[in-house]
Amino acid sequence: xxxxxxxxxxxxxxxxxxxxxxxxxxxxxxxxxxxxxxxxxxxxxxxxxxxxxxxxxxxxxxxxxxxxxxxxxxxxxxxxxxxxxxxxxxxxxxxxxxxxxxxxxxxxxxxxxxxxxxxxxxxxxxxxxxxxxxxxxxxxxxxxxxxxxxxxxxxxxxxxxxxxxxxxxxxxxxxxxxxxxxxxxxxxxxxxxxxxxxxxxxxxxxxxxxxxxxxxxxxxxxxxxxxxxxxxxxxxxxxxxxxxxxxxxxxxxxxxxxxxxxxxxxxxxxxxxxxxxxxxxxxxxxxxxxxxxxxxxxxxxxxxxxxxxxxxxxxxxxxxxxxxxxxxxxxxxxxxx
Amino acid sequence: xxxxxxxxxxxxxxxxxxxxxxxxxxxxxxxxxxxxxxxxxxxxxxxxxxxxxxxxxxxxxxxxxxxxxxxxxxxxxxxxxxxxxxxxxxxxxxxxxxxxxxxxxxxxxxxxxxxxxxxxxxxxxxxxxxxxxxxxxxxxxxxxxxxxxxxxxxxxxxxxxxxxxxxxxxxxxxxxxxxxxxxxxxxxxxxxxxxxxxxxxxxxxxxxxxxxxxxxxxxxxxxxxxxxxxxxxxxxxxxxxxxxxxxxxxxxxxxxxxxxxxxxxxxxxxxxxxxxxxxxxxxxxxxxxxxxx
Numbered sequence: 001x002x003x004x005x006x007x008x009x010x011x012x013x014x015x016x017x018x019x020x021x022x023x024x025x026x027x028x029x030x031x032x033x034x035x036x037x038x039x040x041x042x043x044x045x046x047x048x049x050x051x052x053x054x055x056x057x058x059x060x061x062x063x064x065x066x067x068x069x070x071x072x073x074x075x076x077x078x079x080x081x082x083x084x085x086x087x088x089x090x091x092x093x094x095x096x097x098x099x100x101x102x103x104x105x106x107x108x109x110x111x112x113x114x115x116x117x118x119x120x121x122x123x124x125x126x127x128x129x130x131x132x133x134x135x136x137x138x139x140x141x142x143x144x145x146x147x148x149x150x151x152x153x154x155x156x157x158x159x160x161x162x163x164x165x166x167x168x169x170x171x172x173x174x175x176x177x178x179x180x181x182x183x184x185x186x187x188x189x190x191x192x193x194x195x196x197x198x199x200x201x202x203x204x205x206x207x208x209x210x211x212x213x214x215x216x217x218x219x220x221x222x223x224x225x226x227x228x229x230x231x232x233x234x235x236x237x238x239x240x241x242x243x244x245x246x247x248x249x250x251x252x253x254x255x256x257x258x259x260x261x262x263x264x265x266x267x268x269x270x271x272x273x274x275x276x277x278x279x280x281x282x283x284x285x286x287x288x289x290x291x292x293x294x295x296x297x298x299x300x301x302x303x304x305x306x307x308x309x310x311x312x313x314x315x316x317x318x319x320x321x322x323x324x325x326x327x328x329x330x331x332x333x334x335x336x337x
Numbered sequence: 338x339x340x341x342x343x344x345x346x347x348x349x350x351x352x353x354x355x356x357x358x359x360x361x362x363x364x365x366x367x368x369x370x371x372x373x374x375x376x377x378x379x380x381x382x383x384x385x386x387x388x389x390x391x392x393x394x395x396x397x398x399x400x401x402x403x404x405x406x407x408x409x410x411x412x413x414x415x416x417x418x419x420x421x422x423x424x425x426x427x428x429x430x431x432x433x434x435x436x437x438x439x440x441x442x443x444x445x446x447x448x449x450x451x452x453x454x455x456x457x458x459x460x461x462x463x464x465x466x467x468x469x470x471x472x473x474x475x476x477x478x479x480x481x482x483x484x485x486x487x488x489x490x491x492x493x494x495x496x497x498x499x500x501x502x503x504x505x506x507x508x509x510x511x512x513x514x515x516x517x518x519x520x521x522x523x524x525x526x527x528x529x530x531x532x533x534x535x536x537x538x539x540x541x542x543x544x545x546x547x548x549x550x551x552x553x554x555x556x557x558x559x560x561x562x563x564x565x566x567x568x569x570x571x572x573x574x575x576x577x578x579x580x581x582x583x584x585x586x587x588x589x590x591x592x593x594x595x596x597x598x599x600x601x602x603x604x605x606x607x608x609x610x611x612x613x614x615x616x617x618x619x620x621x622x623x624x625x626x627x628x629x630x
Binding site for chain 2: 077079124125127128130131132134135136138139140142143146147149150151259260263266267270300301302303304306307308309310311314315318
């Protein structure tokens with residue numbers, strides 16, 4: 001496992017261990033320094049970008065980390081995570097509109113709804129692996145999309161949910177700049193939870209299942225149950241992001257459930273680096289920023305650019321940004337030794 | 338009763354599209370282990386190509402029915418050589434992602450040039466009107482599609498089971514390693530088979546042009562249903578893909594007809610069936626359990 005990091009064949013598998021191993025092996029001070037830099041960037045972000053874009057980045061960071069929890073650490077590529085992101089967005093929006101709860105509670109309700117939805121979908125999906133898993137999750141997500149589309153009395157169909165309030169005990173959060181700082185703790189909590197999951201004994205079992213399911217089964221681990229638990233946790237974290245996204249935009253459209261949203265989430269993870277939680281955050285920042293820049297410059301075919309980048313990343317740059325950096329750092333460290 | 342015949346017929350017609358698309362997906366998957374997400378986009382290109390050929394060059398339907406599948410098949414072969422080929426040794430997930438990226442690109446290219454509006458395509462005059470089958474009238478064009486698709490599936494079945502090429506394709510679909518060990522150059526067949534699968538998708542697109550709304554997104558939602566179809570039929574099984582294609586077409590049409598008070602049911606019935614199949618036979622109705630990784 002240690003010296004496989006440098007061989008391209010290993011990095012090109014669906015579940016390159018490079019990033020995880022390299023970062024985990026970095027000396028403690030490096031990790032703390034990185035964490036400090038990350039927190040500083042997070043604290044500064046809405047001063048350097050449009051605050052609305054910064055808010056989107058936070059939401060998408062949660063989404064990407066949720067997808068990476070499955071893709072990078074369990075070896076399952078969900079191509080239907082929009083189901084959880086979108087369901088939470090709708091439930092959050094509905095709760096906020098009709099119950100007028102403070103937004104963190106509405107988001108919590110949304111994320112819980114996403115987790116509940118993840119139980120049956122995950123139960124069925126983990127019966128298949130690899131490419132079949134991707135297709136099954138995709139199909140069920142499309143089913144959720146149809147439900148939202150048809151259930152107009154609740155979801156308003158193609159018009160979407162309008163006027164999702166940003167209520168927090170009367171605080172004025174209409175300005176995206178302040179809203180960013182209001183959701184930052186929630187997002188950091190979600191990211192920390194993902195980190196905690198990955199680095200727990202539970203997370204180690206997931207990685208064991210990813211690397212060799214037969215061995216994990218032989219060791220007596222209930223593989224399906226572990227995968228399902230990971231799936232539900234991932235659905236919850238994706239839901240956290242989707243709920244915040246709904247409050248952030250004060251509007252929920254059917255787009256949140258569309259399969260291109262699921263695909264974009266996977267793109268973000270691959271671009272950032274599969275199996276590296278940091279990579280997901282970085283990928284989210286880049287893709288959201290790029291899309292904003294493209295739409296701001298009046299370019300209509302955003303899919304052309306994101307699709308093109310995606311093809312390039314998959315063909316030439318499979319480790320993603322963080323994965324490449326981590327592998328490079330690892331190699332440098334190995335040479336010095 | 339006549340209503341039932343009508344619904345069954347319409348179900349078989351939409352099943353024909355699922356079957357053609359699923360068949361292409363199945364042979365491509367068999368040979369390359371690639372689940373081609375871009376299959377829906379090529380279907381769309383087939384329909385759009387037919388529209389552009391007619392409206393901008395006056396090329397009639399019958400010519401488009403040959404030009405588009407061949408042209409798209411060649412384009413597919415070029416794509417296979419240029420990019421997909423590089424990824425075939427990797428985890429199939431990367432090909433899935435690659436073809437997803439291609440889908441976004443192809444869709445947006447068409448959207449940039451022609452917008453998102455649907456474009457009309459007239460039924461060829463030879464196939465307009467309807468055919469009378471005793472008690473019922475069926476639109477000639479749909480009868481043609483059904484006949485054509487069934488004929489095509491039978492032809493593919495014949496090629497696969499009765500010819501040497503078919504033997505190689507089937508053998509490499511089931512056990513590429515063993516086939517190679519018998520001294521058969523599996524690699525030689527990969528590109529043409531990919532082109533053939535893409536050609537089938539393009540053909541389905543041309544057939545759809547006079548019947549469905551031609552627009553850049555027409556393949557996008559269809560491909561997801563086709564994925565559900567191949568999960569139901571078992572992606573490894575060519576027969577399963579075709580049978581599930583027609584079967585799902587029927588189930589959908591009957592659902593639409595007899596559960597019309599619940600529009601939700603008719604839209605999602607495919608996925609409900611898929612859930613049932615996953616519970617009962619996770620490998621699909623005609624699939625076999627994949628070898629543990």
